[in-house]
Amino acid sequence: MKQNFTVRQGALDGVEAFLSVAQHRSFRRAAAELGVTPSAMSQAIRALEARLGAALFIRTTRSVGLTEAGERFLSRAKPAFEELVAASEIARELGQRPTGLLRLAVPRAVVPLILEPVIASFHQTYPEIEVEIAASEELVDLPAEGFDAGIRLGQFIAPDMVAVRLTPPFSLVVVGSPDYLRARKLPERVDDLRDHACLRMRRSNGSIAPWPFIDGNKTIEVMVSGPLIAHDYPTLLGAAIQGLGLAQVPGPLARAPIANGQLQSLLTSFAVTTPGVFLYYPGKRQLLPKLRAFIDHIKHRSADVSRGTATARRLRKPNRANSK
Template sequence: MKQNFTVRQGALDGVEAFLSVARHRSFRRAAAELGVTPSAISQAVRVLETRIGAALFMRTTRSVGLTEAGERFLSRAKPAFEELVAASDVARGLGQRPAGLLRLSVPRAAVPILLEPLIASFCAAYPEIEVEIAASEELIDLAAEGFDAGVRMGQFLDADMVAVPLSPPFPFVVVGSPAYFKSRKRPRILDDLRQHACLRWRRSNGALAPWTFNDNGRAIEIAVAGPLIANDFPTMLGAALEGVGLAQLPQPMVAEGLRTKTLVQVLERYAPVMPGVFLYYPSRRQIMPKLRAFIDHVKERERQRRKS
């Protein structure tokens, strides 16, 4: 059976006053330390004693001492309160300077192309920040999974997310290996894809993604067929390099293969242009300094890229 729990209001009220009086053995000196009047300290301690149900101090006109209940309360309350203060200091520090663990959800394909050089310079600039990269193709709930931000292609971002560009727009291109084309003609028009083995991508929602094209400004989707289905672009790229079939992939992923001629691009005039890759995070009023530092670093790198 589900139990009902309630949070006791004011559970810590008076504890700081009690600890100060116990340390100084004086209500007057405790009041001076905390910047309040002696009567305010006395009232706070009386309320605490009433809530606990036991006297914590023995008071005379000349001295203040701890009762047995006060001694026992002090032995447990002092380290607990000091730990609470320390926890507050740690949290305050993370809220005031770039430090702590920065968790990013990133698709595998973006790590070598975009993140490796960016992360290297960021870690050098902010040594107090630890960066954790979780490579995943799923569009996860950042807040629910404990991530500070994610990286995705622009067309997959929800409208309520704040997006910062990591790359310029780029085309989605169709490529195959020279070995694949040894026994097949290169496709010249979209209908030629019916005669080819096409590698397919299964989205995180389970649906098979069609291949998309741009025919003189007209968007076209084609349900292709082939021997392999993968849920990430690097697997498709590896299969294309091995001659398994044609793959439609982001141009930055295949740039090196095209340069070294281990890949051949086809259907160039039909390549659609995608918005690019973005760093995204939930819209919120206060951004932790560690994430703000990363966002500013990303923007500065983008400014430098545009200048060069």
């Protein structure tokens, strides 16, 4: 049988009035402090006494004193009420200005690419916000684990979350080191991966992730094999640089190693495009100033990075008119 549970109403009604009267030993002075009439103050105290089942004050025409019940109630109620007031002030402060602890759940690969470039400038702009970064590949329940927000690839974000884009869409690229490729035939088709050592990713649910590709207008997933299974992209990237095998990783993560010759991009015509990286948070929660400040800051800095990358691509692109 379903039980009905209700929250007791008015548990704190009259407590502030009681504390004020106990401090001033006067209903009139307490009423003036709280901005109410003396009769309203008397009614509040009588209602509190009726609810508690005990008289709290001894009233005469000349003075107001505390009963034994009133003394005991005062000794426990005053510090408790002061704590409630302090808690209210802290909550109000967090709701009105950027301050407090901001907890973020992110994959390891996101830290150097997206967070490291912005953390120092964010701290300088908002010195009252502490940032805690929990780098893990686990898809955590943000509210249950006490996180304010997370950062993930778009395809891994639940539809009931509010998602804020941080990067443009990008490709998952297959890369291998020159040392690894020197003694092997370069793969030209997806099927050629059967002849290569492929470094794999284990998902947070325990399964091994297949390698996705685009073949014409069709998306395909290929189960590969190789000497290493890792739980994050940076580990796969590092192993590929060391020549252990081929890896499929996010394009931005491999950009620098490809540019400096540590890795070579392969099967580019089959590369699948991902939605990009997003910051996300529960949609039903009020957006606190600390999170709003971080979103605005990281969006601004990410836009700067994207503009700089686009400019660099244009500068590297050959001028065909002059090359003829």
